[in-house]
Amino acid sequence: MPDQLDCHDAQGGPSIPGEIDAASDKLGYPFLGATMNSDLADFIHAEMRAILAEWETYASTLLPAGARMSSTALRDHAQEILEAIQTDLRTPQTREEEINKSHGLAVRADTVGRTAAETHALLRVADGFTLEQLVAEYRALRASVLRLWAESHPTGRDVVTEVGRFNEAIDQALAESVVFFNRETERWRYVFLGVLAHELRGPLEAVLLTSELVKRLAADTPASEATERLIRNGRRMSALLDDLLEFNRSALGLGIPVHRQACDLAVAVQEEVDLRRASLPGVVIDLSITAPCPGAWDASRMKQVVGNLVSNAARHGTAGASIGVLLETKDTEVRLAVQNTGPAIAPEMQKVIFQPLRRGGTSGPKSGGMGLGLFIAREIVRGHGGRIVLASNEGNTVFTAVLPR
Structure with a gap:
Protein backbone atom coordinates (compact mmCIF):
# COMPACT_ATOMS: atom_id res chain seq x y z
CA MET A 1 0.00 0.00 0.00
CA TRP A 188 -4.07 -12.36 -17.38
CA ARG A 189 -5.84 -12.69 -20.71
CA TYR A 190 -2.57 -13.81 -22.29
CA VAL A 191 -1.81 -16.09 -19.36
CA PHE A 192 -5.26 -17.67 -19.69
CA LEU A 193 -4.88 -18.31 -23.41
CA GLY A 194 -1.38 -19.66 -22.90
CA VAL A 195 -2.47 -22.00 -20.12
CA LEU A 196 -5.32 -23.29 -22.29
CA ALA A 197 -3.01 -24.08 -25.22
CA HIS A 198 -0.23 -25.44 -23.03
CA GLU A 199 -2.28 -27.72 -20.80
CA LEU A 200 -4.32 -29.25 -23.61
CA ARG A 201 -1.19 -30.39 -25.45
CA GLY A 202 -0.11 -33.25 -23.15
CA PRO A 203 -3.49 -34.96 -22.68
CA LEU A 204 -4.33 -34.51 -26.34
CA GLU A 205 -1.13 -36.23 -27.44
CA ALA A 206 -1.91 -39.19 -25.17
CA VAL A 207 -5.48 -39.38 -26.50
CA LEU A 208 -4.26 -39.38 -30.11
CA LEU A 209 -1.59 -42.01 -29.50
CA THR A 210 -4.04 -44.26 -27.66
CA SER A 211 -6.64 -43.81 -30.41
CA GLU A 212 -4.10 -44.95 -32.98
CA LEU A 213 -3.32 -47.98 -30.82
CA VAL A 214 -7.00 -48.92 -30.55
CA LYS A 215 -7.40 -48.52 -34.32
CA ARG A 216 -4.54 -50.91 -34.99
CA LEU A 217 -5.92 -53.58 -32.65
CA ALA A 218 -8.17 -56.24 -34.08
CA ALA A 219 -11.84 -55.89 -33.29
CA ASP A 220 -11.90 -59.04 -31.16
CA THR A 221 -8.72 -58.18 -29.17
CA PRO A 222 -9.26 -56.93 -25.63
CA ALA A 223 -8.24 -53.31 -25.44
CA SER A 224 -9.64 -52.40 -22.05
CA GLU A 225 -6.40 -50.84 -20.77
CA ALA A 226 -5.95 -48.65 -23.85
CA THR A 227 -9.62 -47.70 -23.82
CA GLU A 228 -9.42 -46.80 -20.15
CA ARG A 229 -6.42 -44.58 -20.84
CA LEU A 230 -8.40 -42.86 -23.60
CA ILE A 231 -11.33 -42.24 -21.27
CA ARG A 232 -9.09 -41.07 -18.40
CA ASN A 233 -7.32 -38.49 -20.57
CA GLY A 234 -10.60 -37.32 -22.08
CA ARG A 235 -11.93 -36.68 -18.61
CA ARG A 236 -8.76 -34.84 -17.69
CA MET A 237 -9.12 -32.60 -20.74
CA SER A 238 -12.69 -31.84 -19.70
CA ALA A 239 -11.59 -30.99 -16.17
CA LEU A 240 -8.89 -28.68 -17.47
CA LEU A 241 -11.37 -26.87 -19.68
CA ASP A 242 -13.81 -26.49 -16.79
CA ASP A 243 -11.07 -25.07 -14.57
CA LEU A 244 -9.87 -22.62 -17.18
CA LEU A 245 -13.35 -21.45 -18.12
CA GLU A 246 -14.08 -20.91 -14.42
CA PHE A 247 -10.81 -19.00 -14.22
CA ASN A 248 -11.94 -16.78 -17.10
CA ARG A 249 -15.46 -16.24 -15.72
CA SER A 250 -14.07 -15.05 -12.40
CA ALA A 251 -12.61 -11.99 -14.17
CA LEU A 252 -9.15 -13.50 -14.57
CA GLY A 253 -8.41 -13.59 -10.84
CA LEU A 254 -4.81 -13.81 -9.66
CA GLY A 255 -3.12 -17.16 -9.22
CA ILE A 256 -4.12 -20.73 -10.13
CA PRO A 257 -6.82 -22.24 -7.88
CA VAL A 258 -5.87 -25.31 -5.83
CA HIS A 259 -8.54 -27.62 -4.37
CA ARG A 260 -7.13 -30.10 -1.86
CA GLN A 261 -8.60 -33.54 -1.23
CA ALA A 262 -7.38 -36.60 0.65
CA CYS A 263 -5.29 -38.73 -1.73
CA ASP A 264 -1.92 -40.37 -2.18
CA LEU A 265 0.48 -38.11 -4.04
CA ALA A 266 2.58 -41.13 -4.98
CA VAL A 267 -0.33 -42.57 -6.98
CA ALA A 268 -0.84 -39.27 -8.82
CA VAL A 269 2.87 -39.04 -9.69
CA GLN A 270 2.90 -42.66 -10.93
CA GLU A 271 -0.16 -42.06 -13.15
CA GLU A 272 1.32 -38.90 -14.65
CA VAL A 273 4.67 -40.53 -15.37
CA ASP A 274 2.86 -43.41 -17.10
CA LEU A 275 0.97 -40.88 -19.21
CA ARG A 276 4.17 -39.04 -20.13
CA ARG A 277 5.86 -42.29 -21.11
CA ALA A 278 3.01 -42.85 -23.57
CA SER A 279 3.03 -39.28 -24.91
CA LEU A 280 6.85 -39.02 -25.18
CA PRO A 281 7.88 -42.12 -27.16
CA GLY A 282 11.62 -42.62 -27.18
CA VAL A 283 12.15 -40.77 -23.89
CA VAL A 284 13.23 -42.90 -20.94
CA ILE A 285 11.71 -41.75 -17.64
CA ASP A 286 13.13 -43.36 -14.49
CA LEU A 287 10.72 -43.07 -11.56
CA SER A 288 11.68 -43.57 -7.92
CA ILE A 289 9.11 -43.32 -5.10
CA THR A 290 10.51 -43.89 -1.61
CA ALA A 291 7.16 -44.42 0.17
CA PRO A 292 3.41 -43.77 -0.09
CA CYS A 293 2.57 -40.10 0.36
CA PRO A 294 -0.98 -39.69 1.70
CA GLY A 295 -2.20 -36.18 2.47
CA ALA A 296 -4.41 -33.31 1.32
CA TRP A 297 -3.34 -32.66 -2.26
CA ASP A 298 -4.90 -31.37 -5.46
CA ALA A 299 -4.02 -34.50 -7.44
CA SER A 300 -4.96 -33.04 -10.83
CA ARG A 301 -2.83 -29.95 -10.27
CA MET A 302 0.12 -31.95 -8.95
CA LYS A 303 -0.07 -34.08 -12.09
CA GLN A 304 0.31 -30.83 -14.02
CA VAL A 305 3.46 -30.07 -12.03
CA VAL A 306 4.96 -33.48 -12.85
CA GLY A 307 3.90 -33.28 -16.49
CA ASN A 308 5.26 -29.77 -16.97
CA LEU A 309 8.60 -30.53 -15.34
CA VAL A 310 9.03 -33.76 -17.31
CA SER A 311 8.07 -32.08 -20.60
CA ASN A 312 10.49 -29.26 -19.85
CA ALA A 313 13.26 -31.80 -19.17
CA ALA A 314 12.52 -33.68 -22.40
CA ARG A 315 12.43 -30.47 -24.41
CA HIS A 316 15.64 -28.91 -23.13
CA GLY A 317 17.70 -31.95 -22.07
CA THR A 318 20.16 -34.02 -24.05
CA ALA A 319 18.46 -36.11 -26.73
CA GLY A 320 18.35 -39.79 -25.83
CA ALA A 321 19.33 -39.24 -22.18
CA SER A 322 17.00 -40.50 -19.47
CA ILE A 323 14.95 -38.24 -17.20
CA GLY A 324 14.85 -38.96 -13.48
CA VAL A 325 11.76 -38.40 -11.33
CA LEU A 326 12.08 -38.79 -7.56
CA LEU A 327 9.31 -38.52 -4.96
CA GLU A 328 10.84 -38.51 -1.49
CA THR A 329 8.75 -38.38 1.69
CA LYS A 330 10.30 -36.90 4.84
CA ASP A 331 8.96 -36.11 8.32
CA THR A 332 7.91 -32.52 7.61
CA GLU A 333 8.09 -32.20 3.85
CA VAL A 334 7.82 -33.93 0.51
CA ARG A 335 10.35 -33.47 -2.29
CA LEU A 336 9.42 -34.00 -5.92
CA ALA A 337 12.52 -33.74 -8.13
CA VAL A 338 12.86 -33.94 -11.92
CA GLN A 339 16.41 -34.28 -13.27
CA ASN A 340 17.82 -34.19 -16.78
CA THR A 341 21.25 -33.95 -18.39
CA GLY A 342 22.20 -31.19 -20.78
CA PRO A 343 23.71 -27.71 -20.97
CA ALA A 344 23.54 -25.67 -17.76
CA ILE A 345 20.93 -22.94 -17.51
CA ALA A 346 22.68 -19.56 -17.54
CA PRO A 347 22.54 -17.63 -14.22
CA GLU A 348 20.70 -14.70 -15.83
CA MET A 349 18.07 -17.11 -17.19
CA GLN A 350 17.68 -18.81 -13.81
CA LYS A 351 16.50 -15.48 -12.35
CA VAL A 352 13.55 -15.22 -14.77
CA ILE A 353 12.95 -18.82 -15.84
CA PHE A 354 9.69 -19.16 -13.86
CA GLN A 355 8.19 -16.04 -15.41
CA PRO A 356 5.63 -16.67 -18.19
CA LEU A 357 6.76 -16.55 -21.82
CA ARG A 358 10.44 -16.40 -20.86
CA ARG A 359 11.88 -19.70 -22.08
CA GLY A 360 9.58 -20.70 -24.93
CA GLY A 361 11.11 -20.34 -28.37
CA THR A 362 14.62 -19.74 -27.05
CA SER A 363 16.09 -23.21 -27.33
CA GLY A 364 15.97 -23.95 -31.01
CA PRO A 365 13.81 -26.55 -32.78
CA LYS A 366 13.42 -28.66 -29.65
CA SER A 367 11.54 -25.92 -27.85
CA GLY A 368 8.05 -25.82 -29.35
CA GLY A 369 6.59 -24.52 -26.09
CA MET A 370 5.15 -21.21 -25.01
CA GLY A 371 7.28 -20.82 -21.92
CA LEU A 372 4.40 -21.35 -19.48
CA GLY A 373 5.13 -24.80 -18.05
CA LEU A 374 7.49 -23.71 -15.29
CA PHE A 375 5.30 -20.72 -14.41
CA ILE A 376 2.26 -22.99 -14.00
CA ALA A 377 4.24 -25.52 -11.97
CA ARG A 378 5.53 -22.82 -9.61
CA GLU A 379 2.05 -21.34 -9.05
CA ILE A 380 0.55 -24.76 -8.26
CA VAL A 381 3.37 -25.56 -5.82
CA ARG A 382 2.88 -22.16 -4.18
CA GLY A 383 -0.82 -22.95 -3.89
CA HIS A 384 0.19 -25.99 -1.82
CA GLY A 385 2.35 -23.79 0.42
CA GLY A 386 5.61 -24.95 -1.15
CA ARG A 387 8.38 -23.70 -3.42
CA ILE A 388 10.39 -24.86 -6.43
CA VAL A 389 14.19 -24.90 -6.23
CA LEU A 390 16.40 -24.92 -9.33
CA ALA A 391 19.94 -26.34 -9.37
CA SER A 392 21.78 -26.34 -12.70
CA ASN A 393 25.43 -26.92 -13.55
CA GLU A 394 27.19 -28.25 -16.61
CA GLY A 395 25.63 -31.56 -17.51
CA ASN A 396 22.89 -31.69 -14.89
CA THR A 397 19.69 -29.72 -14.12
CA VAL A 398 17.26 -30.50 -11.30
CA PHE A 399 13.93 -28.83 -10.51
CA THR A 400 12.77 -29.74 -7.00
CA ALA A 401 9.30 -28.98 -5.63
CA VAL A 402 9.47 -28.80 -1.84
CA LEU A 403 6.04 -29.27 -0.26
CA PRO A 404 5.03 -29.25 3.44
CA ARG A 405 3.47 -32.46 4.70
Whole structure:
Protein backbone atom coordinates (compact mmCIF):
# COMPACT_ATOMS: atom_id res chain seq x y z
CA MET A 1 0.00 0.00 0.00
CA PRO A 2 1.42 3.44 -0.87
CA ASP A 3 2.45 5.65 2.01
CA GLN A 4 -0.33 7.96 3.11
CA LEU A 5 0.49 11.61 2.51
CA ASP A 6 0.25 13.81 5.61
CA CYS A 7 -0.40 17.45 4.78
CA HIS A 8 -1.41 18.66 8.25
CA ASP A 9 0.54 20.27 11.05
CA ALA A 10 0.64 18.96 14.60
CA GLN A 11 -2.69 20.62 15.39
CA GLY A 12 -4.42 18.99 12.43
CA GLY A 13 -4.68 22.11 10.26
CA PRO A 14 -3.03 22.66 6.88
CA SER A 15 0.57 23.89 6.93
CA ILE A 16 0.71 27.31 5.24
CA PRO A 17 4.09 29.03 5.46
CA GLY A 18 3.23 32.49 4.11
CA GLU A 19 6.78 33.45 3.17
CA ILE A 20 7.24 30.38 1.03
CA ASP A 21 3.88 30.90 -0.68
CA ALA A 22 4.72 34.50 -1.47
CA ALA A 23 8.11 33.58 -2.92
CA SER A 24 6.51 30.78 -4.90
CA ASP A 25 3.94 33.13 -6.47
CA LYS A 26 6.63 35.67 -7.29
CA LEU A 27 8.92 33.22 -9.07
CA GLY A 28 6.15 31.28 -10.80
CA TYR A 29 6.83 27.80 -9.44
CA PRO A 30 6.24 26.04 -6.11
CA PHE A 31 9.04 25.70 -3.59
CA LEU A 32 9.75 22.24 -2.21
CA GLY A 33 7.30 21.64 0.62
CA ALA A 34 5.16 24.68 -0.23
CA THR A 35 1.44 24.36 0.52
CA MET A 36 -1.61 26.56 0.02
CA ASN A 37 -5.02 27.13 1.53
CA SER A 38 -7.76 24.87 0.21
CA ASP A 39 -11.28 25.00 1.60
CA LEU A 40 -12.23 21.98 -0.52
CA ALA A 41 -9.32 19.92 0.83
CA ASP A 42 -10.37 20.85 4.38
CA PHE A 43 -13.96 19.94 3.50
CA ILE A 44 -12.93 16.50 2.18
CA HIS A 45 -10.94 15.92 5.37
CA ALA A 46 -13.88 16.95 7.58
CA GLU A 47 -16.49 14.97 5.60
CA MET A 48 -14.30 11.91 4.94
CA ARG A 49 -16.63 9.54 6.78
CA ALA A 50 -19.72 10.67 4.83
CA ILE A 51 -17.90 10.54 1.49
CA LEU A 52 -16.57 7.03 2.19
CA ALA A 53 -20.04 5.87 3.22
CA GLU A 54 -21.47 7.03 -0.12
CA TRP A 55 -18.55 5.36 -1.96
CA GLU A 56 -19.27 2.07 -0.17
CA THR A 57 -23.01 2.27 -0.83
CA TYR A 58 -22.49 2.85 -4.54
CA ALA A 59 -19.74 0.21 -4.89
CA SER A 60 -22.08 -2.39 -3.36
CA THR A 61 -24.50 -1.85 -6.28
CA LEU A 62 -21.87 -2.81 -8.87
CA LEU A 63 -22.92 -6.41 -9.51
CA PRO A 64 -22.07 -9.17 -9.27
CA ALA A 65 -18.77 -8.39 -7.53
CA GLY A 66 -20.04 -5.71 -5.15
CA ALA A 67 -22.76 -7.90 -3.65
CA ARG A 68 -20.32 -10.36 -2.07
CA MET A 69 -17.71 -7.93 -0.76
CA SER A 70 -17.12 -6.72 2.79
CA SER A 71 -17.25 -3.07 3.82
CA THR A 72 -13.45 -2.93 3.94
CA ALA A 73 -13.13 -4.37 0.43
CA LEU A 74 -15.77 -2.02 -0.96
CA ARG A 75 -13.91 0.99 0.43
CA ASP A 76 -10.58 -0.31 -0.86
CA HIS A 77 -8.05 2.54 -1.03
CA ALA A 78 -10.82 5.14 -1.29
CA GLN A 79 -9.51 7.03 1.73
CA GLU A 80 -5.93 6.97 0.39
CA ILE A 81 -7.16 8.28 -2.98
CA LEU A 82 -9.01 11.13 -1.25
CA GLU A 83 -5.98 11.94 0.88
CA ALA A 84 -3.84 12.14 -2.27
CA ILE A 85 -6.43 14.51 -3.76
CA GLN A 86 -6.25 16.67 -0.62
CA THR A 87 -2.48 16.88 -1.01
CA ASP A 88 -2.88 17.83 -4.67
CA LEU A 89 -5.34 20.59 -3.79
CA ARG A 90 -2.94 22.01 -1.21
CA THR A 91 0.06 21.96 -3.57
CA PRO A 92 0.76 25.20 -5.50
CA GLN A 93 0.50 24.73 -9.25
CA THR A 94 1.87 26.87 -12.06
CA ARG A 95 0.05 27.49 -15.32
CA GLU A 96 2.47 25.20 -17.13
CA GLU A 97 1.88 22.41 -14.62
CA GLU A 98 -1.88 22.84 -15.03
CA ILE A 99 -1.60 22.47 -18.81
CA ASN A 100 0.72 19.48 -18.53
CA LYS A 101 -1.69 17.76 -16.14
CA SER A 102 -4.59 18.29 -18.55
CA HIS A 103 -2.49 16.64 -21.27
CA GLY A 104 -1.68 13.64 -19.09
CA LEU A 105 1.91 14.79 -18.55
CA ALA A 106 1.77 15.45 -14.82
CA VAL A 107 5.04 14.88 -12.97
CA ARG A 108 4.62 11.92 -10.67
CA ALA A 109 5.23 12.54 -6.97
CA ASP A 110 8.17 10.81 -5.31
CA THR A 111 6.20 7.92 -3.83
CA VAL A 112 7.32 4.39 -3.07
CA GLY A 113 5.73 1.72 -5.28
CA ARG A 114 2.30 2.18 -6.80
CA THR A 115 -0.11 5.01 -6.09
CA ALA A 116 -3.36 4.35 -4.23
CA ALA A 117 -5.31 4.65 -7.50
CA GLU A 118 -3.08 2.10 -9.23
CA THR A 119 -3.31 -0.38 -6.36
CA HIS A 120 -7.09 0.12 -6.26
CA ALA A 121 -7.30 -0.85 -9.94
CA LEU A 122 -5.28 -4.05 -9.43
CA LEU A 123 -7.50 -5.14 -6.54
CA ARG A 124 -10.67 -4.34 -8.48
CA VAL A 125 -9.43 -6.64 -11.25
CA ALA A 126 -8.94 -9.41 -8.70
CA ASP A 127 -12.42 -8.76 -7.26
CA GLY A 128 -14.05 -9.20 -10.67
CA PHE A 129 -15.00 -5.59 -11.45
CA THR A 130 -15.28 -4.45 -15.05
CA LEU A 131 -13.54 -1.37 -16.43
CA GLU A 132 -16.92 0.36 -16.75
CA GLN A 133 -17.59 -0.26 -13.06
CA LEU A 134 -14.17 1.11 -12.10
CA VAL A 135 -14.83 4.32 -14.04
CA ALA A 136 -18.32 4.54 -12.53
CA GLU A 137 -16.79 4.53 -9.03
CA TYR A 138 -14.81 7.66 -9.83
CA ARG A 139 -17.81 9.30 -11.48
CA ALA A 140 -19.88 8.67 -8.35
CA LEU A 141 -17.06 9.90 -6.11
CA ARG A 142 -16.76 13.13 -8.08
CA ALA A 143 -20.52 13.73 -7.94
CA SER A 144 -20.69 12.91 -4.24
CA VAL A 145 -17.93 15.33 -3.20
CA LEU A 146 -19.16 18.17 -5.42
CA ARG A 147 -22.77 17.75 -4.29
CA LEU A 148 -21.85 17.82 -0.61
CA TRP A 149 -19.51 20.76 -1.24
CA ALA A 150 -22.17 22.74 -3.13
CA GLU A 151 -24.69 22.20 -0.34
CA SER A 152 -22.43 23.90 2.21
CA HIS A 153 -20.52 26.54 0.21
CA PRO A 154 -21.70 29.53 -1.88
CA THR A 155 -20.52 29.84 -5.46
CA GLY A 156 -17.70 32.20 -6.37
CA ARG A 157 -14.44 32.48 -8.26
CA ASP A 158 -12.44 30.71 -5.57
CA VAL A 159 -14.95 27.87 -5.46
CA VAL A 160 -14.81 27.44 -9.25
CA THR A 161 -11.00 27.34 -9.12
CA GLU A 162 -10.99 24.69 -6.40
CA VAL A 163 -13.56 22.60 -8.25
CA GLY A 164 -11.33 22.74 -11.31
CA ARG A 165 -8.34 21.55 -9.28
CA PHE A 166 -10.47 18.79 -7.75
CA ASN A 167 -11.57 17.60 -11.19
CA GLU A 168 -7.93 17.54 -12.30
CA ALA A 169 -7.01 15.37 -9.32
CA ILE A 170 -9.93 12.99 -9.89
CA ASP A 171 -9.01 12.68 -13.57
CA GLN A 172 -5.40 11.95 -12.65
CA ALA A 173 -6.43 9.19 -10.24
CA LEU A 174 -8.86 7.78 -12.80
CA ALA A 175 -6.18 7.74 -15.50
CA GLU A 176 -3.78 5.86 -13.20
CA SER A 177 -6.47 3.31 -12.34
CA VAL A 178 -7.52 2.74 -15.95
CA VAL A 179 -3.94 2.19 -17.14
CA PHE A 180 -3.24 -0.38 -14.42
CA PHE A 181 -6.65 -2.05 -14.83
CA ASN A 182 -6.13 -2.56 -18.56
CA ARG A 183 -2.55 -3.71 -18.06
CA GLU A 184 -3.55 -6.29 -15.47
CA THR A 185 -6.53 -7.70 -17.41
CA GLU A 186 -4.45 -7.91 -20.57
CA ARG A 187 -1.68 -9.76 -18.75
CA TRP A 188 -4.07 -12.36 -17.38
CA ARG A 189 -5.84 -12.69 -20.71
CA TYR A 190 -2.57 -13.81 -22.29
CA VAL A 191 -1.81 -16.09 -19.36
CA PHE A 192 -5.26 -17.67 -19.69
CA LEU A 193 -4.88 -18.31 -23.41
CA GLY A 194 -1.38 -19.66 -22.90
CA VAL A 195 -2.47 -22.00 -20.12
CA LEU A 196 -5.32 -23.29 -22.29
CA ALA A 197 -3.01 -24.08 -25.22
CA HIS A 198 -0.23 -25.44 -23.03
CA GLU A 199 -2.28 -27.72 -20.80
CA LEU A 200 -4.32 -29.25 -23.61
CA ARG A 201 -1.19 -30.39 -25.45
CA GLY A 202 -0.11 -33.25 -23.15
CA PRO A 203 -3.49 -34.96 -22.68
CA LEU A 204 -4.33 -34.51 -26.34
CA GLU A 205 -1.13 -36.23 -27.44
CA ALA A 206 -1.91 -39.19 -25.17
CA VAL A 207 -5.48 -39.38 -26.50
CA LEU A 208 -4.26 -39.38 -30.11
CA LEU A 209 -1.59 -42.01 -29.50
CA THR A 210 -4.04 -44.26 -27.66
CA SER A 211 -6.64 -43.81 -30.41
CA GLU A 212 -4.10 -44.95 -32.98
CA LEU A 213 -3.32 -47.98 -30.82
CA VAL A 214 -7.00 -48.92 -30.55
CA LYS A 215 -7.40 -48.52 -34.32
CA ARG A 216 -4.54 -50.91 -34.99
CA LEU A 217 -5.92 -53.58 -32.65
CA ALA A 218 -8.17 -56.24 -34.08
CA ALA A 219 -11.84 -55.89 -33.29
CA ASP A 220 -11.90 -59.04 -31.16
CA THR A 221 -8.72 -58.18 -29.17
CA PRO A 222 -9.26 -56.93 -25.63
CA ALA A 223 -8.24 -53.31 -25.44
CA SER A 224 -9.64 -52.40 -22.05
CA GLU A 225 -6.40 -50.84 -20.77
CA ALA A 226 -5.95 -48.65 -23.85
CA THR A 227 -9.62 -47.70 -23.82
CA GLU A 228 -9.42 -46.80 -20.15
CA ARG A 229 -6.42 -44.58 -20.84
CA LEU A 230 -8.40 -42.86 -23.60
CA ILE A 231 -11.33 -42.24 -21.27
CA ARG A 232 -9.09 -41.07 -18.40
CA ASN A 233 -7.32 -38.49 -20.57
CA GLY A 234 -10.60 -37.32 -22.08
CA ARG A 235 -11.93 -36.68 -18.61
CA ARG A 236 -8.76 -34.84 -17.69
CA MET A 237 -9.12 -32.60 -20.74
CA SER A 238 -12.69 -31.84 -19.70
CA ALA A 239 -11.59 -30.99 -16.17
CA LEU A 240 -8.89 -28.68 -17.47
CA LEU A 241 -11.37 -26.87 -19.68
CA ASP A 242 -13.81 -26.49 -16.79
CA ASP A 243 -11.07 -25.07 -14.57
CA LEU A 244 -9.87 -22.62 -17.18
CA LEU A 245 -13.35 -21.45 -18.12
CA GLU A 246 -14.08 -20.91 -14.42
CA PHE A 247 -10.81 -19.00 -14.22
CA ASN A 248 -11.94 -16.78 -17.10
CA ARG A 249 -15.46 -16.24 -15.72
CA SER A 250 -14.07 -15.05 -12.40
CA ALA A 251 -12.61 -11.99 -14.17
CA LEU A 252 -9.15 -13.50 -14.57
CA GLY A 253 -8.41 -13.59 -10.84
CA LEU A 254 -4.81 -13.81 -9.66
CA GLY A 255 -3.12 -17.16 -9.22
CA ILE A 256 -4.12 -20.73 -10.13
CA PRO A 257 -6.82 -22.24 -7.88
CA VAL A 258 -5.87 -25.31 -5.83
CA HIS A 259 -8.54 -27.62 -4.37
CA ARG A 260 -7.13 -30.10 -1.86
CA GLN A 261 -8.60 -33.54 -1.23
CA ALA A 262 -7.38 -36.60 0.65
CA CYS A 263 -5.29 -38.73 -1.73
CA ASP A 264 -1.92 -40.37 -2.18
CA LEU A 265 0.48 -38.11 -4.04
CA ALA A 266 2.58 -41.13 -4.98
CA VAL A 267 -0.33 -42.57 -6.98
CA ALA A 268 -0.84 -39.27 -8.82
CA VAL A 269 2.87 -39.04 -9.69
CA GLN A 270 2.90 -42.66 -10.93
CA GLU A 271 -0.16 -42.06 -13.15
CA GLU A 272 1.32 -38.90 -14.65
CA VAL A 273 4.67 -40.53 -15.37
CA ASP A 274 2.86 -43.41 -17.10
CA LEU A 275 0.97 -40.88 -19.21
CA ARG A 276 4.17 -39.04 -20.13
CA ARG A 277 5.86 -42.29 -21.11
CA ALA A 278 3.01 -42.85 -23.57
CA SER A 279 3.03 -39.28 -24.91
CA LEU A 280 6.85 -39.02 -25.18
CA PRO A 281 7.88 -42.12 -27.16
CA GLY A 282 11.62 -42.62 -27.18
CA VAL A 283 12.15 -40.77 -23.89
CA VAL A 284 13.23 -42.90 -20.94
CA ILE A 285 11.71 -41.75 -17.64
CA ASP A 286 13.13 -43.36 -14.49
CA LEU A 287 10.72 -43.07 -11.56
CA SER A 288 11.68 -43.57 -7.92
CA ILE A 289 9.11 -43.32 -5.10
CA THR A 290 10.51 -43.89 -1.61
CA ALA A 291 7.16 -44.42 0.17
CA PRO A 292 3.41 -43.77 -0.09
CA CYS A 293 2.57 -40.10 0.36
CA PRO A 294 -0.98 -39.69 1.70
CA GLY A 295 -2.20 -36.18 2.47
CA ALA A 296 -4.41 -33.31 1.32
CA TRP A 297 -3.34 -32.66 -2.26
CA ASP A 298 -4.90 -31.37 -5.46
CA ALA A 299 -4.02 -34.50 -7.44
CA SER A 300 -4.96 -33.04 -10.83
CA ARG A 301 -2.83 -29.95 -10.27
CA MET A 302 0.12 -31.95 -8.95
CA LYS A 303 -0.07 -34.08 -12.09
CA GLN A 304 0.31 -30.83 -14.02
CA VAL A 305 3.46 -30.07 -12.03
CA VAL A 306 4.96 -33.48 -12.85
CA GLY A 307 3.90 -33.28 -16.49
CA ASN A 308 5.26 -29.77 -16.97
CA LEU A 309 8.60 -30.53 -15.34
CA VAL A 310 9.03 -33.76 -17.31
CA SER A 311 8.07 -32.08 -20.60
CA ASN A 312 10.49 -29.26 -19.85
CA ALA A 313 13.26 -31.80 -19.17
CA ALA A 314 12.52 -33.68 -22.40
CA ARG A 315 12.43 -30.47 -24.41
CA HIS A 316 15.64 -28.91 -23.13
CA GLY A 317 17.70 -31.95 -22.07
CA THR A 318 20.16 -34.02 -24.05
CA ALA A 319 18.46 -36.11 -26.73
CA GLY A 320 18.35 -39.79 -25.83
CA ALA A 321 19.33 -39.24 -22.18
CA SER A 322 17.00 -40.50 -19.47
CA ILE A 323 14.95 -38.24 -17.20
CA GLY A 324 14.85 -38.96 -13.48
CA VAL A 325 11.76 -38.40 -11.33
CA LEU A 326 12.08 -38.79 -7.56
CA LEU A 327 9.31 -38.52 -4.96
CA GLU A 328 10.84 -38.51 -1.49
CA THR A 329 8.75 -38.38 1.69
CA LYS A 330 10.30 -36.90 4.84
CA ASP A 331 8.96 -36.11 8.32
CA THR A 332 7.91 -32.52 7.61
CA GLU A 333 8.09 -32.20 3.85
CA VAL A 334 7.82 -33.93 0.51
CA ARG A 335 10.35 -33.47 -2.29
CA LEU A 336 9.42 -34.00 -5.92
CA ALA A 337 12.52 -33.74 -8.13
CA VAL A 338 12.86 -33.94 -11.92
CA GLN A 339 16.41 -34.28 -13.27
CA ASN A 340 17.82 -34.19 -16.78
CA THR A 341 21.25 -33.95 -18.39
CA GLY A 342 22.20 -31.19 -20.78
CA PRO A 343 23.71 -27.71 -20.97
CA ALA A 344 23.54 -25.67 -17.76
CA ILE A 345 20.93 -22.94 -17.51
CA ALA A 346 22.68 -19.56 -17.54
CA PRO A 347 22.54 -17.63 -14.22
CA GLU A 348 20.70 -14.70 -15.83
CA MET A 349 18.07 -17.11 -17.19
CA GLN A 350 17.68 -18.81 -13.81
CA LYS A 351 16.50 -15.48 -12.35
CA VAL A 352 13.55 -15.22 -14.77
CA ILE A 353 12.95 -18.82 -15.84
CA PHE A 354 9.69 -19.16 -13.86
CA GLN A 355 8.19 -16.04 -15.41
CA PRO A 356 5.63 -16.67 -18.19
CA LEU A 357 6.76 -16.55 -21.82
CA ARG A 358 10.44 -16.40 -20.86
CA ARG A 359 11.88 -19.70 -22.08
CA GLY A 360 9.58 -20.70 -24.93
CA GLY A 361 11.11 -20.34 -28.37
CA THR A 362 14.62 -19.74 -27.05
CA SER A 363 16.09 -23.21 -27.33
CA GLY A 364 15.97 -23.95 -31.01
CA PRO A 365 13.81 -26.55 -32.78
CA LYS A 366 13.42 -28.66 -29.65
CA SER A 367 11.54 -25.92 -27.85
CA GLY A 368 8.05 -25.82 -29.35
CA GLY A 369 6.59 -24.52 -26.09
CA MET A 370 5.15 -21.21 -25.01
CA GLY A 371 7.28 -20.82 -21.92
CA LEU A 372 4.40 -21.35 -19.48
CA GLY A 373 5.13 -24.80 -18.05
CA LEU A 374 7.49 -23.71 -15.29
CA PHE A 375 5.30 -20.72 -14.41
CA ILE A 376 2.26 -22.99 -14.00
CA ALA A 377 4.24 -25.52 -11.97
CA ARG A 378 5.53 -22.82 -9.61
CA GLU A 379 2.05 -21.34 -9.05
CA ILE A 380 0.55 -24.76 -8.26
CA VAL A 381 3.37 -25.56 -5.82
CA ARG A 382 2.88 -22.16 -4.18
CA GLY A 383 -0.82 -22.95 -3.89
CA HIS A 384 0.19 -25.99 -1.82
CA GLY A 385 2.35 -23.79 0.42
CA GLY A 386 5.61 -24.95 -1.15
CA ARG A 387 8.38 -23.70 -3.42
CA ILE A 388 10.39 -24.86 -6.43
CA VAL A 389 14.19 -24.90 -6.23
CA LEU A 390 16.40 -24.92 -9.33
CA ALA A 391 19.94 -26.34 -9.37
CA SER A 392 21.78 -26.34 -12.70
CA ASN A 393 25.43 -26.92 -13.55
CA GLU A 394 27.19 -28.25 -16.61
CA GLY A 395 25.63 -31.56 -17.51
CA ASN A 396 22.89 -31.69 -14.89
CA THR A 397 19.69 -29.72 -14.12
CA VAL A 398 17.26 -30.50 -11.30
CA PHE A 399 13.93 -28.83 -10.51
CA THR A 400 12.77 -29.74 -7.00
CA ALA A 401 9.30 -28.98 -5.63
CA VAL A 402 9.47 -28.80 -1.84
CA LEU A 403 6.04 -29.27 -0.26
CA PRO A 404 5.03 -29.25 3.44
CA ARG A 405 3.47 -32.46 4.70
